[in-house]
Amino acid sequence: MTSQRIGYGRVSTSDQNPESQEDALAAASCDRRFIDKMSGTKASRPEWNACKEALRKGDTLVVTRLDRLGRSTKDLLDIAEYLEAKGVNLVATEQDGVDTTTPHGKMFFTILAAVAEFEHSMMKARTLDGLAAARARGRKGGRRAALSSRQVDAIRNLYETGEATVSEIAEAFKVSRPTIYRALESA
Known part of the structure; x- marks a missing residue:
């Protein structure tokens, strides 16, 4: 059996449209595509599970960006180990250098995963700081009470x-x- 290019994507909110990822994966000549429509923090990702089942030795998993694959450095590194053990390569189309078929690509993948987690942590910290500042100014979060x-x-x-x-x-x-x-x- 010949190797395949299998695409995986994920949209994390109902507001996001999966079509841009589907189009990018089609443009990357993926033979099959799997798109999850839920948060990356959720343990249950049915399309990711189906994607893993479809992957065979010699295949290449194609994603648009690493943050579509996992939400933490540990998660991404666990996925990379899983793929390596299965004999599957990883390519991120929108992140030049992420190609785990080369030692340079493996190193770059690890660095990008760490940067992605750092960026996520910083965004979370800024959000919490903003909420604390709003509370200090007397603003409440959430919606208004339905009844006075x-x-x-x-x-x-x-x-x-x-x-x-x-x-x-x-x-x-x-x-x-x-x-x-x-x-x-x-x-």
Whole structure:
């Protein structure tokens, strides 16, 4: 059996469109393509599992960027070890030099994986710093409460006096029944 080029991609949110990765993998002459539509931090990646099953000795796994393959240096290095043990090469089309068929490519892969993890950690730290600064200025995160404290008092009164059922109260306040139950439990 001849070796194949097998492409793998991943989009991490429902807002991202997988077509750009699919197009890039097609342009890289991939014989088969697998695209996961979920976060890289999730352990269950069905398309990645199917991709691993499809890989054979001598094949080349093609990704657009390393961050589409894994989210941490350890994860990427574990994947690289797995691929090497299976006799599969790795190429990242948008990251020149990532080609594990060469010693230089292996070294470059390791460095890029470390940089990708560092960049992710820095982004996370900046986000947390921004949230802390916003809290210090008195801003709260999350969405606004569906009901004001005055509305919660009115809901409690309607319910406790038996003037209305939970369904009627929910309809009157244009919220769901679970929201009414949470309001009743909160006091």
